[in-house]
Amino acid sequence: MPRLHHFPGGIKLQGHKSESLIQGLQQASLPRQLILPLKQHIGEHNKPLVDVGDRVLKGQMIAAASALICAPVHAPTSGVIAEIENFPVAHPSGQDDTCIVIDVDGKDEAADPVLPDLQQVDADGMIELICRAGIVGLGGAVFPTAPKLSRGKAHGIDTLIINGVECEPYITCDDILMRHCAAEVLRGTGYLQRILRPQRTVIAIEDNKPEAIAKMTAAFAQSGLLDTEIVAIPTIYPSGGEKQLIQILTGKEVPHGQLAFDIGLFCQNVGTCVAITRALEQDQPLISRVVTISGDNIRQPGNWEVRLGTPIRHLIELAEGYLHSDRAHLVMGGPMMGFSLAGDQVPIVKASNNILVMREETIPHSPGYHDECIRCSKCTEVCPASLLPQQLYWHARARAFDRVEEFHLFDCIECGCCSAVCPSAIPLVQYYRAAKSDIRAAQKAQIKSDHARIRFESRERRLLLKKQQEEERRRLKREALQKKKAGSTASTADPVQAALERVKARKQAAQEESP
């Protein structure tokens, strides 16, 4: 048992976890249609590989981007492609994005799996298989796993951290997964160890999940994993954040502007471990995930193994519908870091760990205004990233973007602790998110304008060169003409006169010849 450390700040939250744990892990039925957004990860957009009318089999790749992105989308069941159109997706903007719609045929037919001999596959081979399976980080950040592994392997990893912390209220999908699939989590950990060759591995679980810890410990005894330990960490939000978990387990802080593997650490979520196990052992790509459905407006909270693309409406029906009224507020993710959804037609994606169904009345009514900051500094006390939320707030509000960057806005993990403790109920994180998106937009515009400058300047240079060449050509022509003129004046005084004389002579000759 390593000595545990603390991260600064953090808050104790009401768990609300027991409600969704009563039912165990349930298998969700197939809906009539699956709606699969082309992009379910961080990075470049995928392009569809199928056409409308094509029949697809379970596990068939239906959208992919370039080889480097490694987050293709697969058909979660067999059926026919009905549409490739824009549909509302799980995004804070509530906007539509391109989706592939599959009419489910109910046969759930899959192609024969190609099972590699895993003893023979080396680390790069395993990364390749993970890439093809479309696995992304299932903790919520949805960063493609294969490129992360390649980079981690290149950096050299000292400690592998398996994240089973799950610190946000209401969410229990990782808890239930560890209870029901502990062996798969541990086998996935074993594959990660074979790829990354860490010196030690820590599986971290928050101490409010005693049953998960017990199941994992029991499975661990039979797993044969070396240099690995299961560590129960104290329950404090946001201990499941990558940087915070690293600080708890190692006492190290990830430096500003660097990533975990820059200091020899690598974090992976327990759900991702299970996805890796299934991809390698069963040739099953990422086509389903465990989703918690919870909140004060759902009749039967629980955890469901759901095929990706399942509309949230279908999941709500499985959970026996709304408890109070049909006017529910839907949130994807937890109450701290999640975002509101446009409606229940939105499909489950790789990032959907939790669907929070709240009564409209219990959501704090947001008229779009808030009270003024009273400079109590509570936000500073709870910030787990040791930032100055108040300074960030003033500068973000004044749109002084160079100042917010000086106060390390981009180190903010948007955990929401500052907003939660603010006595003026200032939606601080929303200010930070707005400032971040403004800064990113400005950076994008700067790249575009720099590009336009290069094109403008090269065009100016080209036009100038063309003009110079034209002038040079004219000058040479003029000179050649003058030279010729000079040459002809040397022989005869006037070329016109000479020509006339020649014609005259020819005429005379013709007259003499004719009788």
Add this chain to the structure above:
Amino acid sequence: MIIAIVTISLMAGLFGLILGYAAIRFRVEGNPIVDQIDALLPQTQCGQCTFPGCRPYAEAIANGEAPINQCPPGGQATIVALAGLLDTEVLELNAEHGEHLEVPLVAIIDEQTCIGCTLCIQACPVDAILGSAKHMHTVIADECTGCKLCLPPCPVDCIDMLPIPQTIDDWKWTPPRALELHSPELTTDA
């Protein structure tokens, strides 16, 4: 007395030499302030500022020949940035030069109507139009700065300026609003 004068003169001479050498050795090519101003301009190259491109306008600002509020594509943000750089007063955008549009535009050629005259290609400041004589032209949308300079030369009026549709990737969070002390909500209640 003499020693002092000689010492001072020698020192003056020595420093003069060092300065003279430095002026040659560390000579700055071009006018760096022009580059700094140019870096803040949006590079639309639209000429709405009355200068033929962003760099000429930057040169005019550097020489004090033009005020900083003549760039509609840059809008108030550019004016604030320029005022910060040059340590001058923030001005309002001069409406004579045009209006600032929040949504950027992109040119699109109606390829059915285009007669292939190449006039727009010659007008485009960033070579964003592709085509040749008596062949259809098209705009490379990623390169277009939305300057509208291709519109006037087109003899058949086949170029339209369309707002660039917003995608999920460039969507921005809207900042919340503070309840201002003197906001209408409070004053009407009182």
